[in-house]
Amino acid sequence: MVTLKEIAEKCxxxxxxxxxxxxxxxxxxxxxxxxxxxxxxxxxxRPNYMARGLRASKTNSVGIIIDDLTEFSSTGIIDGxxxxxxxxxxxxxxxxLRFYSKWGTKWYHNKGYEDAVQQAIDEFEAIKVDxxxxxxxxxxxxxxxxxxxxxxxVIAYAFTENPGISSVEFDDMQAACDMTTNLIKNGxxxxxxxxxxxxNIHTQRRLEGYKKAIKEQGLEDSRHLKYANWDRExxxxxxxxxxxxxxxTAVFCFNDLMAAGVYDYLDEKGLVPGKDISVAGYxxxxxxxxLKPALTTVEIPLVDIGRKAAELLLNQINNPDNFEPxxxxxxxxIIERKSVGKL
Amino acid sequence: MVTLKEIAEKCxxxxxxxxxxxxxxxxxxxxxxxxxxxxxxxxxxRPNYMARGLRASKTNSVGIIIDDLTEFSSTGIIDGxxxxxxxxxxxxxxxxLRFYSKWGTKWYHNKGYEDAVQQAIDEFEAIKVDxxxxxxxxxxxxxxxxxxxxxxxVIAYAFTENPGISSVEFDDMQAACDMTTNLIKNGxxxxxxxxxxxxNIHTQRRLEGYKKAIKEQGLEDSRHLKYANWDRExxxxxxxxxxxxxxxTAVFCFNDLMAAGVYDYLDEKGLVPGKDISVAGYxxxxxxxxLKPALTTVEIPLVDIGRKAAELLLNQINNPDNFEPxxxxxxxxIIERKSVGKL
Numbered sequence: 001m002v003t004l005k006e007i008a009e010k011c012x013x014x015x016x017x018x019x020x021x022x023x024x025x026x027x028x029x030x031x032x033x034x035x036x037x038x039x040x041x042x043x044x045x046r047p048n049y050m051a052r053g054l055r056a057s058k059t060n061s062v063g064i065i066i067d068d069l070t071e072f073s074s075t076g077i078i079d080g081x082x083x084x085x086x087x088x089x090x091x092x093x094x095x096x097l098r099f100y101s102k103w104g105t106k107w108y109h110n111k112g113y114e115d116a117v118q119q120a121i122d123e124f125e126a127i128k129v130d131x132x133x134x135x136x137x138x139x140x141x142x143x144x145x146x147x148x149x150x151x152x153x154v155i156a157y158a159f160t161e162n163p164g165i166s167s168v169e170f171d172d173m174q175a176a177c178d179m180t181t182n183l184i185k186n187g188x189x190x191x192x193x194x195x196x197x198x199x200n201i202h203t204q205r206r207l208e209g210y211k212k213a214i215k216e217q218g219l220e221d222s223r224h225l226k227y228a229n230w231d232r233e234x235x236x237x238x239x240x241x242x243x244x245x246x247x248x249t250a251v252f253c254f255n256d257l258m259a260a261g262v263y264d265y266l267d268e269k270g271l272v273p274g275k276d277i278s279v280a281g282y283x284x285x286x287x288x289x290x291l292k293p294a295l296t297t298v299e300i301p302l303v304d305i306g307r308k309a310a311e312l313l314l315n316q317i318n319n320p321d322n323f324e325p326x327x328x329x330x331x332x333x334i335i336e337r338k339s340v341g342k343l
Numbered sequence: 344m345v346t347l348k349e350i351a352e353k354c355x356x357x358x359x360x361x362x363x364x365x366x367x368x369x370x371x372x373x374x375x376x377x378x379x380x381x382x383x384x385x386x387x388x389r390p391n392y393m394a395r396g397l398r399a400s401k402t403n404s405v406g407i408i409i410d411d412l413t414e415f416s417s418t419g420i421i422d423g424x425x426x427x428x429x430x431x432x433x434x435x436x437x438x439x440l441r442f443y444s445k446w447g448t449k450w451y452h453n454k455g456y457e458d459a460v461q462q463a464i465d466e467f468e469a470i471k472v473d474x475x476x477x478x479x480x481x482x483x484x485x486x487x488x489x490x491x492x493x494x495x496x497v498i499a500y501a502f503t504e505n506p507g508i509s510s511v512e513f514d515d516m517q518a519a520c521d522m523t524t525n526l527i528k529n530g531x532x533x534x535x536x537x538x539x540x541x542x543n544i545h546t547q548r549r550l551e552g553y554k555k556a557i558k559e560q561g562l563e564d565s566r567h568l569k570y571a572n573w574d575r576e577x578x579x580x581x582x583x584x585x586x587x588x589x590x591x592t593a594v595f596c597f598n599d600l601m602a603a604g605v606y607d608y609l610d611e612k613g614l615v616p617g618k619d620i621s622v623a624g625y626x627x628x629x630x631x632x633x634l635k636p637a638l639t640t641v642e643i644p645l646v647d648i649g650r651k652a653a654e655l656l657l658n659q660i661n662n663p664d665n666f667e668p669x670x671x672x673x674x675x676x677i678i679e680r681k682s683v684g685k686l
Contacts, residue, residue: 070422075413082439091466094437096425123434127470260633267635287633290603292610 007043011036022089061091062313063124065117067137068100072285073302077135077156080306088314090130095120100137114144125150131313134158135306139169139201152316156309159327166316166325168309172202175298175332176209177216179280180252182296182334184217187343188250188278192224192242194235194262196254203227206254206282224248228258235261243277249343250278256285259295259339278340293338304330350386354379365403365432404434405656406467408460410480411443415628416645420478420499423649431657433473438463443480457487468493474656477501478649482512482544495659499652502670509659509668511652515545518641518675519552520559522623523595525639525677527560530686531593531621535567535585537578537605539597546570549597549625567591571601578604586620592686593621599628602638602682621683636681647673 008015013032021028021036028036064081066074078094085092097120103110117134124132131151136142136158145153145160155167183191193210196203214221224242228234235258242248243265253259259281266273273279274293281288281297288295308328316323351358356375363371364379371379407424409417421437428435440463446453460477467475474494479485479501488496488503498510526534536553539546557564567585571577578601585591586608596602602624609616616622617636624631624640631638651671659666 069412070418075418078439079413079441079444082441083444086441092439094439096421096435096437098422098425098429101422101426263635285629287630290630290633292606292635 007036007039010039010043059128059130060089061093061127061129062310062317063120063127063129063132064092064094064135065120065124065132066094066096066135068098069094069096070101071137072283073157073300074135074137076302077306077309080303080308081133081135081156081310082306083303084307084310085314090314093129095123117144118146121146121149121153130317133309133313135309139172139205152313152320154309154313154316156305164325166309166312166328168305168312168328168330170300170305171329171331172205173209173212175300175334176206176252176254176282177213178209178332178334179282179298180210180213181217182336183250183252183278183280183340184213184219186250186278186340189219190224190248190250191222192248192251193222193226194238194242194251194253194258195225195227196230196258198227203254210252222248230255230257232257232261232264235259236264237261239265248277250280250340252280254282256281256283256288256295256297259297260287260291263291274339274341280340284335288335288337291339296337296340297335299333299335301330301332350379350382353382353386402471402473403432404436404470404472405653405660406463406470406472406475407435407437407478408463408467408475409437409439409478411441412437412439413444414480415626416500416643417478417480419645420649420652423646423651424476424478424499424653425649426646427650427653428657433657436472438466460487461489464489464492464496473660476652476656478652482515482548495656495663497652497656497659499648507668509652509655509671511648511655511671511673513643513648514672514674515548516552516555518643518677519549519595519597519625520556521552521675521677522625522641523553523556524560525679526593526595526621526623526683527556527562529593529621529683532562533567533591533593534565535591535594536565536569537581537585537594537596537601538568538570539573539601541570546597553595565591573598573600575600575604575607577601579607580604582608591620593623593683595623597625599624599626599631599638599640602640603630603634606634617682617684623683627678631678631680634682639680639683640678642676642678644673644675 004015004018008018013036017028018036021033062085064078068074082092097116099113121132129151132153133156134153135156140158142155142158142160145162145165153165155165157169159167159169195207211221226238226242228238235253239251239262251262253262259279262279263273266277271277279295281295284297284299288297308330347358347361351361356379360371361379364376405428407421411417425435440459442456464475472494475496476499477496478499483501485498485501485503488505488508496508498508500512502510502512523534538550554564569581569585571581578596582594582605594605596605602622605622606616609620614620622638624638627640627642631640651673
């Protein structure tokens with residue numbers, strides 16, 4: 001394999017110059033840059049990001065720690081992070097904590113949780129990554145990030161009370177407000193709500209958004225509200241209770257899986273979503289396009305969340321003494337399909 | 344943070360003994376082992392896997408290289424790999440090549456492909472992982488694995504002609520044979536086939552399985568066969584052509600997305616899958632449970648593929664001079680739901 005030194009000799013420049021070009025520093029003339037990059041391409045030289053940690057103060061590598069790769073939100077966020085870093089010539093490697101797979105939905109009450117996070121941070125610091133992104137599986141306040149970090153860290157899909165750490169989430173409250181407003185503008189005045197589990201932060205934010213829209217549009221709070229378990233079965237059970245009195249013309253489900261449960265209930269009763277009763281979901285999971293009729297739902301901009309987290313981290317890496325930590329919220333979109341009808 | 348040395352002193356054993364216990368070597372008495380593990384637990388000591396590469400010949404870490412994390416098969420396989428290694432006290436880290444995201448479905452014709460694989464291997468070797476698993480996004484012969492590897496490598500979801508490298512796939516041919524047999528045993532004699540793209544190895548293996556079943560059951564090859572593009576739209580178009588003459592009573596689709604396209608076509612014609620025409624899919628993607636009626640399909644044992652690949656790799660790591668490379672095929676299951684009716 002060709003070395004940095006050989007490339008430097010071939011181009012009659014110093015090793016530092018070649019290294020600066022590879023690291024994207026701007027203190028090299030355009031002409032030299034093009035000449036060196038041509039030789040690099042010709043020789044097939046590949047910089048070895050991870051091993052740089054053994055010799056350089058900057059490795060152009062970042063670590064991603066993820067609650068659980070199998071969560072529906074994970075791959076989109078990771079793809080966003082990785083695409084951003086690839087464009088900026090950084091290498092991203094990933095550690096998957098497998099919390100949901102190991103401990104079910106209650107894993108964040110497990111004592112092993114904080115140890116596992118700490119260990120993952122230690123591992124990445126040991127190979128001298130330039131920064132770390134922690135990708136959560138659901139919104140919560142993450143309090144186990146140690147204060148004495150050696151590398152900057154950004155949280156995606158959750159937040160922290162540590163004022164020195166940036167986080168990127170989506171605007172859950174506003175998206176729920178938008179979806180509720182959308183239902184009201186379609187003529188629905190009695191809207192049932194199938195919320196998630198009661199203490200969950202997503203549930204709380206979405207309820208807040210629903211209430212905001214109801215108030216803004218001058219309607220009264222629905223008494224047709226059930227907390228459910230985020231799954232299809234609990235959506236079905238909630239629909240059974242909420243829709244029995246035929247008072248509501250629409251149901252806002254706080255995720256797509258529960259909306260699929262509502263479809264099951266309506267199907268059983270011979271009712272058609274979007275015609276007899278309007279149904280709205282949340283998440284824009286793949287299944288929402290395959291339900292019949294296709295489900296109107298909230299799209300969470302997962303890739304954008306990942307890219308924004310990567311941008312904040314890279315900014316902090318490049319300006320360690322001059323960055324402002326921020327709690328950033330990415331806006332969601334409403335995907336209008338066929339499950340909401342006009343009254 | 345507590346060190347190995349402090350633990351050794353506390354237990355009055357050598358550092359090597361503590362290290363052997365952590366590495367799962369068996370040359371330590373059960374009593375000593377339990378005593379040391381108790382102290383390790385009490386002190387909260389965490390071995391630092393990645394940094395071990397800087398000092399030890401064995402790091403208890405493995406690298407996973409993946410074609411693209413966003414492929415439907417990826418997370419299941421990775422979860423299997425990671426669960427196996429976690430049980431065996433190995434750390435697994437991941438590099439995502441993002442081939443589909445970057446280059447679409449034609450990426451393996453891209454020149455950058457081999458370079459990217461080589462670089463990922465270099466990176467992992469630089470931090471001295473004990474072994475590498477390459478997780479492909481679809482079945483193919485992978486010929487770009489270099490011969491002079493410093494660490495053992497196993498391929499999952501694809502294969503290689505290199506006789507020294509083990510691979511783990513699923514028995515695609517047999518699963519297609521089983522599904523076809525299942526249709527025939529339900530009384531279907533004219534079975535249309537919506538295959539994938541013609542040169543694709545999954546298509547070829549599934550067609551072979553279909554033909555085997557047809558022959559075994561004494562039927563004639565259907566002339567109702569269309570190659571399609573693996574997506575919903577192409578499934579719809581193929582159904583339109585294949586089902587127009589009302590000759591077939593069943594359609595075997597080589598993936599679930601194309602089966603969803605068949606549902607769209609039947610829906611348009613006022614026909615009910617499983618009642619008017621039977622539909623079988625392949626992959627058991629999440630959507631197959633949400634189609635109405637739920638889709639009968641082939642389940643690919645993704646987690647098992649991952650676990651088997653991990654097992655083969657660990658075996659090779661522990662017995663470098665005494666292992667037999669193998670091409671292993673995991674068996675699939677048939678998930679019977681409501682889309683196949685009895686004639």
